[in-house]
Amino acid sequence: MRRFSLVWKISLSTAAALLLLLIVAGHFVQEQAEATLVRNLDAELENSFKAYESLWSARTEMLRSISLVLSTMSDVRAAFQTNDRATIQDTADEMWKRISLFEALFFVTDGKGDIVAGAGGRNFTRNLQVVRDALPRFPAQSTGFAMQDGRLFEFVVTPVYVQTDGAMELLKVLVTGFPVEDGVVKDLKAQTGGSDFVFLEGTRPVATTLSTENTARIAVQYKRGKGLTHLDLGDREYAVLGTPLRNLAGTQGGDLLIVHNFDAIRRDIDSLRVKLGLTWLVATLAGLCITVFLARRALKPIEELDQAAARITEQKYEARVTEGDDDELGRLARTFNAMCRSIQDAREELIQHEQIATIGRLSSSIVHDLRNPLASIYGGAEMMIDGELNPVQMRRIAGNIYRSSRVIKDMLQQLVDVSRGRTQSPEVCRLSELVEAAVDTQISNADNQGVEIRVRIEAGLEVSVEAGRVERVFTNLIGNAIEAMHDGGIIEISAEAQAEGVLVRVDDNGPGIPLVVRQRLFQPFVTTKRKGMGLGLSICRTIVEAHGGRIWADARPSGGTIFRFTLRVARPEEEPTLAE
Structure with missing residues (x-):
């Protein structure tokens, strides 16, 4: 996964938090807006209901007033008292034409509801049930809704009484009303603000402004007595406010x-959702841009610290950062600069110490390596001066002096090469010849100590090494073994080819090395000799490891020490070079 920078981590985290906050806020706003719109719709229905009551009551009150006026007119009463249908009909037509203000109907019936005369263009059956329904309330005027001949009407029933012999006698009944039809409810919708109206008789619609299907x-889903309800029809949702329609008996008829x-x-x-979505998008993008801008400015010192720290890892200790204001980042920058100065000073001091230590180690190594050949030269020269030697002895001592001086010459040449940046390339050598050259430098010391050196290496075994340095390994190991065997002994040098290289063994039957010393044997300045410097085996390890091998020491069960180390075997395509 791609690693994001700190700026982008902060920016994306802030943008995610902002987006989440906007989503929560948007959801809350949407819920509140929807609730407010629903409340407004409910309030609109309430207002429509009040407007309906006002309009409908005004129309009903007009009918009541007209009926009362007619019932008190003397000519109307006189016509009613004649009981002549034609006279009553003529009177009804004349009076209704003068006072009718809208499409309505007017009937004159007897106390049983039988129609005596009528006006308003409606042809009903000869009997009106509404009169019998209102009869228990006489002599009071009654109003209510009723079905007549399959249609819904609102009726006003006004009884007309006459005084006879000190008692009130029902003369006739005036029945006025108007139909509840689709045209009426459409006018009602237009006058009340756009709400739809549905008049029901039971569950059967009798007048509506909606489609027949809806x-x-x-009508099927509406539950009477629930007041303001919401009906979900699947494809559409409606808010419904229901109110009962009272008949002339005072009960609910619809x-x-x-x-x-x-x-x-x-x-x-x-x-609103579209606007909120656009707001979320714009706010998130704007917030992300602003956050990136502010984060880059705020984190610029940290970015500078990161770059400076990267230069420090490349050992460019002169790196510095801008210290800036006196805040946390400014204090961190000053601390970082102080740390860099301390590291730079400490590194320069360390380099000086390492140079001195290197000179010391080099001096110690030179002294260590020169001791044996110088001792051989010194001893041979002393014998030649003080002793009376025959020609054979003289020749042998001269040979030892020559070989020791050659060793010193080679060592000095190696030092010159190293100081000039030149290194000796590995060459293919016969291992037996390297060992013989090392044995020759130590043979006189071995003879003086009564030590026998045995070499058991195949003449054809070849290795790819720096001959001079590997010869020093054998010289150090043989010299250490000779110095440890004060009472004489045997040193045996052998080697065997293995899959990954050559395993070399240098065995001696001397006193051995204590376990405590053996665990630290190849560290500098570790020795069991009273006058030893403890550098020989450390030099051996350095040379062997430089050739890709390793060196270790074990104790022999019968006494003495076994040194083992590995060397890289020569490949067949490499040309052999004779070691001098």
Whole structure:
């Protein structure tokens, strides 16, 4: 996964938090907006209901007033007292034409509801049930809704009484009303603000401003007595406010439903969602850009610290950062600069100490390596001066002096090469010849100590090494073994080819090395000799490891020490070079 920078981590985290906050806030706003719109819709239904009551009551009150006026007119009473149908009909037509203000109907019936005369263009059956329904309330005027000949009407029933012999006698009954039809409810919708109206007789719609399908579905789902309810028809949702329609007997004969769909609310909510989505997008992008800008400015010192720390890892200790203000980052920058100065000073001091230590180690190594050949030269020269030697002895001592001086010459040449940056390349050598050259430098010391040196190496075994340095390994190991065997002994040098190289063994039957010393044997300045410097085996390890091998020491079960080390075997394509 791609590693994001600290700036982008902070920016993306902030943008994610901002987006989450906007989503929560947007959801809350949407819920509140939807609730507010629904409340507004409910309030609109309540207002529509109040407007309906006002309009309908005004119309009903007009009918009541007209009926009362007619019932008190003397010519109307006189016509009623004649009991002549034609006279009553003529009177009814004349009076209704003068006072009728809207499409309505007017009937004159007897006390049983039989129609005597009528006006208003409606042809009903000869009997009106509404008169019998209102009869228990006589002589009071009654109003209510009723079905007549399959249609819904609101009727006003006004009894007309006459005084006879000190008692009130029912003369006739005036019945006025108006139909509840689709045209009437459409006018009602236009006058009340756009809400739809549905008049029900039971569950059967008798007048509506909605489609037949939606009206039927609403009528089926509507539960009487629930007040303001919400009906979900699947494809559309409606808010419904129901009110009972009272008949002339005072009981509920039907229902008026004031209906308003949620289409406008849904459109408003969808529009709000789009606006909120755009707001989220713009706010998130703007917040991300602002956060990136501010984060880059705030984290610029940290970025500078990161770059300076990277230069420090490249050992460029002169790196520094701008210290800036006196805040946390400014204090961190000053601390970092102080740390860099301390590291730079400490490194320069360390380099000086290492140079001195290197000179010391080099001097110690030179002294260590020169001791044996110088001792051989010194001893041979002393014998030649003080002793009376025959020609054979003289020749042998001269040979030892020559070989020791050659060793010194080679060592000095190696030092010159190293100081000039030149290193000796590995060459293919016969291992037996390297060992013989090392044995020759130590043979006189071995003879003096009574030590026998045995070499058991195949003449054809070849290795790819720096001959001079590997010869020093054998010289040090043989010299150490000779010095440890004061009472004489045997040193045996052998080698065997293995899959990954050559394993060399240098065995002696001397006193051995204590375990405590053997565990630290190849560290500098570790020795068991009273006058030893403890550098020989450390030099051996350095040379062997430089050739890709390793060196270790074990104790012999019968006494003495076994040194083992590995060397790289020569490849067949490499040309052999004779070691001098």
